[in-house]
Amino acid sequence: MHDLVIYGAGGxxxxxxxxxxxINEQHYVWNLLGFxxxxxxxGTIWRNLEVLGDIRFIRQFGKPLDVVLGIGAPSPKKRIYxxxxxxxxxxxxxxxxxxxxxxxxxxxxxxxxxxxxCFVSLNVALxxxxxxxxxxxxxxxxxxxxxxxxxxxxSISGNVVIxxxxxxxxxxxxxxxxxxxxxxxxxxxxIVIDDVPDxxxxxxxxxxxxxxxxxPNVSVNAESGGGLPCQDF
Ligand SMILES: CC(C)(COP(=O)(O)OP(=O)(O)OC[C@H]1O[C@@H](n2cnc3c(N)ncnc32)[C@H](O)[C@@H]1OP(=O)(O)O)[C@@H](O)C(=O)NCCC(=O)NCCS
Numbered sequence: 001m002h003d004l005v006i007y008g009a010g011g012x013x014x015x016x017x018x019x020x021x022x023i024n025e026q027h028y029v030w031n032l033l034g035f036x037x038x039x040x041x042x043g044t045i046w047r048n049l050e051v052l053g054d055i056r057f058i059r060q061f062g063k064p065l066d067v068v069l070g071i072g073a074p075s076p077k078k079r080i081y082x083x084x085x086x087x088x089x090x091x092x093x094x095x096x097x098x099x100x101x102x103x104x105x106x107x108x109x110x111x112x113x114x115x116x117x118c119f120v121s122l123n124v125a126l127x128x129x130x131x132x133x134x135x136x137x138x139x140x141x142x143x144x145x146x147x148x149x150x151x152x153x154x155s156i157s158g159n160v161v162i163x164x165x166x167x168x169x170x171x172x173x174x175x176x177x178x179x180x181x182x183x184x185x186x187x188x189x190x191i192v193i194d195d196v197p198d199x200x201x202x203x204x205x206x207x208x209x210x211x212x213x214x215x216p217n218v219s220v221n222a223e224s225g226g227g228l229p230c231q232d233f
Contacts, residue, residue: 001028001029001030001031002029002030002031002064002065002066002091002093003030003031003033003061003063003064003065003066004020004030004031004032004033004065004066004067004068004093005032005033005034005035005036005052005057005058005065005066005067005068006020006032006034006035006036006067006068006069006070007035007036007037007055007058007067007068007069007070007071007080007084008035008036008037008069008070008071009035009036009037009039009041009045009051009070010070012070012071012072013035013037013045013046013070014045014046014070015070015115016068016070016095016113017032017035017046017047017049019095019097019113019115019116020032020068020095021047022097022098023095023096023097023098026098030066030093032049033052034049034050034051034052035049035050035051035052035070036051036052036053036054036055036057036058036067037051037054038054038055040054055080055083055084058084058087058090059087061089062089063089064089064091065089065090065091066090066091066092066093067084067090067091067092068092068093068095068111068113069081069092069111069113069129072131072149072151072167073149073167074147074148074149074164074165074166074167074183075147075165075183077129077147077149078129078146078147078164078165081111081128081129081147091110092110092111092128092129093110093111094108094110094111094112094113094114095112095113095114096112096113096114097114097115097116097117097118099116099117100114100115100116100117100118100119100120100132101118101119101120102114102118102120102124103120103121103122104122104123105120105123105124105125105126106123106124106125106141106143107125107126108125108126109126109127109128109129109130109146110128110129111128111129112126112128112129112130112131112132113129113130113131113132114131114132115131115132115133115134115135115136115152116134116135117134117135118132118133118134118135118136118137118138119136119137119138120132120138121137121138121139121140121142121158122140122141123140123141124138124139124140124141124142124143124144125142125143125144126138126143126144127143127144127145127146127147127148127164128146128147129146129147130144130145130146130147130148130149130150131148131149131150132150133149133150133151133152133154133170134152134153135152135153136150136151136152136153136154136155136156137153137154137155137156138150138156139156139157139158139160139176140158140159141158141159142156142157142158142159142160142161142162143160143161143162144156144162144166145162145163145164145165145166145182146164146165147164147165148162148163148164148165148166148167148168149166149167149168150167150168151167151168151169151170151171151172151188152170152171153170153171154168154169154170154171154172154173154174154186155172155173155174156168156173156174157173157174157175157176157177157178158176158177159176159177160174160175160176160177160178160179160180161178161179161180162174162179162180163179163180163181163182163183163184163198164182164183165182165183166180166181166182166183166184166185166186167184167185167186168180168185168186169185169186169187169188169189169190170188170189171188171189172186172187172188172189172190172191172192172207173190173191173192174186174192175191175192175193178192178193178194178195178196179195179196180192180195180196181195181196181197181198181199181200182198182199183198183199184196184197184198184199184200184201184202185200185201185202186202186203186207187201187202187203187204187207187210188203189203189205190202190203190204190205190207191204191205191206191207192206192207193206193207194206194207196209197209197212199212200212
């Protein structure tokens, strides 16, 4: 049995607490101590769990500690992961709901959170700290780079490459063989039929960019710099 804290006491953190509780119902894997948050909270957050402190609680823990990041936005998730990675006693377990189905993955990083009713098909690569939220579907031979968040009921077809730190909004769909670049967002309900470049926010059906900070006026048909995000973990 391992001590565990959830970093982030918001809605996602509470949802993760429920996944942990459900896993513990079957096999008692984790002693869930509570939440850690940058913002002080007093009192109970969820069930009998409280905020124990900020990042210093983890740094000063003094014995092995499992940490799950309850942070949906990919870039802050990466920042906190990199900070905590420097603590030798911190480990990032994979938290996978017992109703999720994962068939013969190619590679899986650490710190994954896979919510209820997700389906991950054959030969899929998932980087570190990837979240698949409720009902997300990832088809064969696809990859999702580290710190990616796939929101509820998004559907990623086969042979899709998703870069690092990219968010796929709830109910979005990605056509097979397409690339969504790093640090990009596909909006809720977006239908991606052309590659989405790095640093782009694309929305609608078909998804078109509304913003691209590093490359203003970039077209969705521009060559994507998505690369092979899962190679480096
Ligand atoms: C795409 C997204 C990131 C844009 O957020 P934002 O930067 O705050 O953008 P705004 O709300 O200012 O909207 C900018 C424009 O895009 C449009 N827009 C925003 N999201 C859209 C979407 N999902 N589909 C279609 N159009 C969208 C807005 O109507 C607005 O259009 P306008 O300029 O013509 O008025 C956000 O709307 C989104 O879809 N996030 C994903 C949310 C999600 O999946 N949550 C899951 C929770 S479990």
